[in-house]
Amino acid sequence: xxxxxxxxxxxxxxxxxxxxxxxxxxxxxxxxxxxxxxxxxxxxxxxxxxxxxxxxxxxxxxxxxxxxxxxxxxxxxxxxxxxxxxxxxxxxxxxxxxxxxxxxxxxxxxxxxxxxxxxxxxxxxxxxxxxxxxxxxxxxxxxxxxxxxxxxxxxxxxxxxxxxxxxxxxxxxxxxxxxxxxxxxxxxxxxxxxxxxxxxxxxxxxxxxxxxxxxxxxxxxxxxxxxxxxxxxxxxxxxxxxxxxxxxxxxxxxxxxxxxxxxxxxxxxxxxxxxxxxxxxxxxxxxxxxxxxxxxxxxxxxxxxxxxxxxxxxxxxxxxxxxxxxxxxxxxxxxxxxxxxxxxxxxxxxxxxxxxxxxxxxxxxxxxxxxxxxxxxxxxxxxxxxxxxxxxxxxxxxxxxxxxxxxxxxxxxxxxxxxxxxxxxxxxxxxxxxxxxxxxxxxxxxxxxxxxxxxxxxxxxxxxxxxxxxxxxxxxxxxxxxxxxxxxxxxxxxxxxxxxxxxxxxxxxxxxxxxxxxxxxxxxxxxxxxxxxx
Ligand SMILES: [Zn+2]
Ligand SMILES: [Zn+2]
Numbered sequence: 001x002x003x004x005x006x007x008x009x010x011x012x013x014x015x016x017x018x019x020x021x022x023x024x025x026x027x028x029x030x031x032x033x034x035x036x037x038x039x040x041x042x043x044x045x046x047x048x049x050x051x052x053x054x055x056x057x058x059x060x061x062x063x064x065x066x067x068x069x070x071x072x073x074x075x076x077x078x079x080x081x082x083x084x085x086x087x088x089x090x091x092x093x094x095x096x097x098x099x100x101x102x103x104x105x106x107x108x109x110x111x112x113x114x115x116x117x118x119x120x121x122x123x124x125x126x127x128x129x130x131x132x133x134x135x136x137x138x139x140x141x142x143x144x145x146x147x148x149x150x151x152x153x154x155x156x157x158x159x160x161x162x163x164x165x166x167x168x169x170x171x172x173x174x175x176x177x178x179x180x181x182x183x184x185x186x187x188x189x190x191x192x193x194x195x196x197x198x199x200x201x202x203x204x205x206x207x208x209x210x211x212x213x214x215x216x217x218x219x220x221x222x223x224x225x226x227x228x229x230x231x232x233x234x235x236x237x238x239x240x241x242x243x244x245x246x247x248x249x250x251x252x253x254x255x256x257x258x259x260x261x262x263x264x265x266x267x268x269x270x271x272x273x274x275x276x277x278x279x280x281x282x283x284x285x286x287x288x289x290x291x292x293x294x295x296x297x298x299x300x301x302x303x304x305x306x307x308x309x310x311x312x313x314x315x316x317x318x319x320x321x322x323x324x325x326x327x328x329x330x331x332x333x334x335x336x337x338x339x340x341x342x343x344x345x346x347x348x349x350x351x352x353x354x355x356x357x358x359x360x361x362x363x364x365x366x367x368x369x370x371x372x373x374x375x376x377x378x379x380x381x382x383x384x385x386x387x388x389x390x391x392x393x394x395x396x397x398x399x400x401x402x403x404x405x406x407x408x409x410x411x412x413x414x415x416x417x418x419x420x421x422x423x424x425x426x427x428x429x430x431x432x433x434x435x436x437x438x439x440x441x442x443x444x445x446x447x448x449x450x451x452x453x454x455x456x457x458x459x460x461x462x463x464x465x466x467x468x469x470x471x472x473x474x475x476x477x478x479x480x481x482x483x484x485x486x487x488x489x490x491x492x493x494x495x496x497x498x499x500x501x502x503x504x505x506x507x508x509x510x511x512x513x514x515x516x517x518x519x520x521x522x523x524x525x526x527x528x529x530x531x532x533x534x
Contacts, residue, residue, distance in 0.1 A: 108138075179199030179207075227239060250277055252273075440455065462493040494528040
């Protein structure tokens, strides 16, 4: 295209491609994230970015630093980024994606590819079938077995994809192909291993070609008449099913449910949509979140995002958040909530700024001003109060008593012995000001396992004290997990669905929290901030 025709969408697409290649080349997470964020900003801003770049004003845009500005200038002036073309030749995205899918790091797998003289998935598969894999240096019988099992899809990737990223991938792919998200993220699993999109179409070849050309798909590992398996930069398989209109419901159900759940249904009848399929099976409609072999039986309609009246755990610039009290309040009001609780950290947390009694009093003035502006919407004065090493709360009693909402949090000592941890947390829960226990199990997905807290004991004390348990919506926490939240729901302990947002954008994670509560079988009555009484 003529250089002058580079609109915002085209600029964003090139930057995104560059980010993908940097990622494949092993660039740091923060570099690629900066490019992806800049691409997103350019796509959504009404400002004519190419014009700003030509006038040397690109840095006025949020998130554009000198590095990205230089790439943009090159792109606007020459229509291309030389390093992007070079990277495309060098990193062989198709091999890298396949390598990660098979569990081998980018550098090593490109070496293997070169040793075998292969550059594509088809060539690699042919080499494997011809028994040539062991010609590559360092491939012994063990590695060969692993690679062959991977090609036959007999092993799943060890690390799952976080829910926010998995949802974004299937949602973007579905919207690009005119289909619907499926696979693990449609069940809102905390980690996704299998992603899928189902498209209703009479022209499968066209759909599968468009799928193969998507920038997020670096290699197509398998292709048949009506399905293809692509691989993302992370090596995560994403399957596309091009279903005939008559079988669309059948294929969508098949691509959504867990293997065990599907097996329990027996043979699936042909159906044009999911409602018809369940009717033909003589079953009530099962929400995607409950399509697991061991899912709870719903005791009523599951809680929905629209039921949520307040977000009761958010941060501001007073601690480690990125937005002010007023900005968070205004954004929450725009989401249709009645209230929000500002729960910044207390000093014991140390790694980020914490508020002591004095700071909380000063914050109260800011909250009061914002409330005047946003009424009848209400900003509640809250805290995310640390439990100190000695088990006491990190704020004086009179300050705690004065607040509208007290979240209780353990941030240090997650590896402590179970009995000690449980005593510390349950003693703290007995403080009369405490309303909710934050991220009780302290897990960080793909990074830190759950702590040894005895959840059954915590549930007993929650029933005694009336303290609610949080389903934290941060994608790497989702804590309580669906399995743990189910124990709380079945015991009659109220859940609180919160985002723990550190920015306006973070408020959007409420859907992750609500979906997790749904997987636990929670109705609106089981979720404290979904009731009209908040
Ligand atoms: Zn926390
Ligand atoms: Zn927090």
